[in-house]
Amino acid sequence: MKEPSLRYQGRAWVLGDNISTDLLSPGHYVHDPMQTRLKHVLEAVRPDFAQGVGAGDIVVAGKNFGCGSSRESAPMHLKDLGVAGVIAESFARIFSRNAIAIGLPVLSCPSISSRVKDGEYIVFDLRAGEVILADGSRLKSERLPDQMLDVLAKGGIVPILEEIGRSMRS
Amino acid sequence: MTWAETILARKANRSHVDAGEYVVARPDAFMMHDIFAADVLELLEKSGIERINDPDCVTVVFDHMVPAPSEYAATHQRKARTLIRKYGIEHFFEGGRGICHQVMVEEGLVKPGDLVVATDSHTTTYGALGAVSAGIGSTEMAYALATGTLWFKVPETVLVWLENQWQDSVCGKDLILSLMKTIGSDSAQNRSLEFRGPGAAAMPLADRLTIANMGVEMGAKFALFPPQRESRGSGPYAHEYSLDLSRLEPMVALPHHVENVGPVADHQGLEMDQVFIGSCTNGRIEDLRDAQRILGGRHIAPHVRLIVTPASREIYRQALHEGILEDLIQAGAIIEGPGCGPCFGGHMGLLAAQERCLGTHNRNFQGRMGSLQAEIYLASPLTAAATALKGVLTDPRDVLGASQEVIQ
Numbered sequence: 001m002k003e004p005s006l007r008y009q010g011r012a013w014v015l016g017d018n019i020s021t022d023l024l025s026p027g028h029y030v031h032d033p034m035q036t037r038l039k040h041v042l043e044a045v046r047p048d049f050a051q052g053v054g055a056g057d058i059v060v061a062g063k064n065f066g067c068g069s070s071r072e073s074a075p076m077h078l079k080d081l082g083v084a085g086v087i088a089e090s091f092a093r094i095f096s097r098n099a100i101a102i103g104l105p106v107l108s109c110p111s112i113s114s115r116v117k118d119g120e121y122i123v124f125d126l127r128a129g130e131v132i133l134a135d136g137s138r139l140k141s142e143r144l145p146d147q148m149l150d151v152l153a154k155g156g157i158v159p160i161l162e163e164i165g166r167s168m169r170s
Numbered sequence: 171m172t173w174a175e176t177i178l179a180r181k182a183n184r185s186h187v188d189a190g191e192y193v194v195a196r197p198d199a200f201m202m203h204d205i206f207a208a209d210v211l212e213l214l215e216k217s218g219i220e221r222i223n224d225p226d227c228v229t230v231v232f233d234h235m236v237p238a239p240s241e242y243a244a245t246h247q248r249k250a251r252t253l254i255r256k257y258g259i260e261h262f263f264e265g266g267r268g269i270c271h272q273v274m275v276e277e278g279l280v281k282p283g284d285l286v287v288a289t290d291s292h293t294t295t296y297g298a299l300g301a302v303s304a305g306i307g308s309t310e311m312a313y314a315l316a317t318g319t320l321w322f323k324v325p326e327t328v329l330v331w332l333e334n335q336w337q338d339s340v341c342g343k344d345l346i347l348s349l350m351k352t353i354g355s356d357s358a359q360n361r362s363l364e365f366r367g368p369g370a371a372a373m374p375l376a377d378r379l380t381i382a383n384m385g386v387e388m389g390a391k392f393a394l395f396p397p398q399r400e401s402r403g404s405g406p407y408a409h410e411y412s413l414d415l416s417r418l419e420p421m422v423a424l425p426h427h428v429e430n431v432g433p434v435a436d437h438q439g440l441e442m443d444q445v446f447i448g449s450c451t452n453g454r455i456e457d458l459r460d461a462q463r464i465l466g467g468r469h470i471a472p473h474v475r476l477i478v479t480p481a482s483r484e485i486y487r488q489a490l491h492e493g494i495l496e497d498l499i500q501a502g503a504i505i506e507g508p509g510c511g512p513c514f515g516g517h518m519g520l521l522a523a524q525e526r527c528l529g530t531h532n533r534n535f536q537g538r539m540g541s542l543q544a545e546i547y548l549a550s551p552l553t554a555a556a557t558a559l560k561g562v563l564t565d566p567r568d569v570l571g572a573s574q575e576v577i578q
Contacts, residue, residue: 018427022535027515030205031235031242044542064355064389068535069514070291071205072307093360093391094291098307145192147321157309158217164316165218 004153006126008084008105010056014118015045017062021095024066024074034080041077055082058122062088062113066095075099087112087124087131087141100148103156107131109141126152172327172403173396174362177302181285182322189326189406194319197227199279201288203270204232206308208246210289211253213312222257223318229261230254231273234510236265239517257315268482268508271295271383271450276484282397287314292450292532294386297363297394298378304391325391326408327362328353332369334416339567341460342377343452343530343550346384347421349413351431357409359389364396364403369415371400376456383451384532387428420565422528423548426536434553434565444527445470445558447551448479448506449513452530455480455488457551462494464555464569465501471561476503477519479511501558515539521546528557 023044029037042049059078065088066074075098078086085105089112099106107124109131116122116133123132129143144152151157171179171186179187181195202210207230214222222228230250238244247265254262263273271292274280282300286293289311296303306314314320330349353363363385365378378395385393396403420434447453447461458480470476478498480486486508489495495505512519513531520540521527527539527546534546549557552566559569 018429020533020535022515022533022538026537028520028537028540030516031240031246044536064359067355067387067389068291068533070289070293070305070307072209072309090355090359092389094305094307097310101307101309101313147192157313158213161213161217161219161312161316168220169218 006105006149006152007123008056008058009121009123010058010084011054012058012060012116012118012120012122013046013049013053014113014116015059015061016113018064018067019045019061021066021068021071021074025071025077027069030071030073037073038077038081041081050081053081053083056084057082058084058124059086060088060112060116061086063090065091067092070094070098072098072102075104076102079104085124089113100151101157103152105152107141109139112139115139172362172405172407173300173364173394174302174325174327174392177283177285178322178324187324189324191324192321193324194321195285196319197287197314198284199227199229199286200311200314201229201231201270201274201286202311203230203234203290204236204247204250205234206289206311208250208253209308210311210315211250211257213309214316215253219316222315225258225260228259228315229274229279230259231263231267231270232265233269234514234516236509237507265509266483266507268484269450269453269510272454272481272485275299275379276482287311287320291386292383294390294393295379295383295450297382297385297392298375300395300397302392302394305386325360325362327364327405328357329403329405329407329410330363330365331410331412332365332367333412333414334369335372336415336418339552339570340418340420341550341552342373342380344418344421345415346381347423347431347548348418350388350423350429353388353411354429355389360391361408362392362394363390364394366396366399366401366403368400370395374456376454379454380451387532420550420553420567422553422563423534425534425545425547428534428548434549434563438563438565440563441526442474442528442557442561442563443525444475444477444519444521445554446477446512446519446527446529446531447554448477448481448511449529449531450481451532452551453479453481453485455485457530458485458489458494460551461555462497464552464559464566466497468501468559470502470558474558474561476501476558477506477512478503479506480508482508512539528554528563530554
């Protein structure tokens with residue numbers, strides 16, 4: 001099987017600093033049906049996001065993206081809405097671990113939020129560790145270690161758990 | 171090595187590790203609460219994993235949605251109970267025992283030098299005991315339970331050296347809020363905070379728990395009080411900060427971010443609709459005693475709702491025994507059963523648009539406690555009690571001073 005490229009092209013939604021897990025997945029709706037929960041993603045900062053975001057879009061943000069809770073619904077809601085990945089100047093650690101665990105690509109890229117215009121089409125490449133803007137300029141990013149890239153290439157930890165389950169049965 | 175490096179090396183079966191390395195380590199303890207336990211165990215079941223690595227190391231505490239506020243929560247918890255039995259997890263604490271982090275400490279399920287992971291961001295709390303601990307998500311927890319291992323990036327360490335002792339009107343909450351401002355996520359993100367110095371050595375456990383608990387709010391991976399904290403560690407340290415505790419004053423975090431901190435004295439007079447004293451950050455007996463110091467024999471302002479949530483059943487009983495609950499009820503408080511309740515906007519004290527709440531909890535993000543148009547302020551139990559008394563944000567020194575005059 002060909003190794004997935006881990007290269008993505010899409011339309012950027014540019015957000016600010018400190019996008020919290022409460023903004024991504026408000027605790028108040030944690031026990032509501034999925035459709036309700038998805039409607040409220042980022043509504044406080046981008047009321048047009050949940051309705052407007054399309055498959056393959058990319059979230060671009062400033063510092064400390066995903067700060068707050070350990071709730072995995074935060075990256076999962078973005079993935080469920082079709083987001084291809086998140087590029088931020090920095091991530092809260094539990095969010096980035098959770099994103100990798102569920103198969104949502106994340107990339108740290110200094111000053112990204114001031115370089116990308118909202119709605120601009122950009123490319124990011126996890127293996128190369130770079131972002132390519134619409135005007136062709138390239139921004140160096142922090143490359144994830146190979147083990148994390150392998151998890152993302154598999155689509156997250158669930159397929160790894162299934163392998164463990166199969167090996168336990170045989 | 172720093173304390174984080176020492177413990178990660180030990181648990182990864184290595185003689186030495188350096189910051190920046192990735193290691194696979196074997197945690198000593200794993201904990202889940204009611205929001206995620208069913209998801210984690212269901213994922214294992216669906217993956218065909220019929221047993222977990224070591225059920226004796228695993229604890230489940232029901233604390234977030236207890237007693238179940240909805241049929242959905244009740245169903246979710248019922249499913250979790252079935253799976254907890256199936257996977258042989260005996261350290262299971264039903265709703266009412268307390269908030270998970272407090273229960274872990276009270277039950278002795280965490281020891282100094284342990285490596286602990288749990289499905290809750292405030293898992294950094296155990297750093298107060300010298301345990302190296304951090305939150306993880308439910309999918310990673312499923313992997314960790316199946317294999318008994320998890321990967322960690324060895325973090326850089328920031329030394330926070332504490333000198334002297336604080337005044338009677340401040341506590342650990344004021345220290346950590348103050349650090350939010352001076353250190354903040356710019357320096358602490360993904361790093362380990364290591365608290366040392368005479369001020370750290372003399373600090374009571376309750377305050378250490380508050381500080382370690384909120385370390386995660388500045389993005390810290392760990393927030394550690396190593397066992398030998400009177401002397402400087404060997405490092406290496408990415409940054410070093412020094413703080414004179416005697417200069418601390420009551421602090422408050424303003425909406426909508428925890429790093430938006432200032433002295434209470436600069437923001438006095440803001441009208442509050444609700445005051446909340448509780449949570450894994452500040453729901454301990456020492457916190458309830460602080461509330462009693464200010465509210466005993468008095469009554470809260472007529473337009474304010476005061477919600478008090480002891481962090482565990484043990485604390486509840488102790489507060490009952492000491493007459494604290496009697497005093498707080500007389501003062502006009504609602505006493506809730508032990509649990510996470512309003513802190514995360516789950517239930518038992520949500521806010522309407524345009525309402526303001528001052529709480530002793532840990533996060534004031536927009537939308538955390540109900541309406542997106544509500545405002546959340548964070549402060550110490552003393553500041554919270556003083557604010558409930560006056561109905562407006564109040565520096566506890568004003569009220570404590572007044573009560574001494576009355577006594578004289």
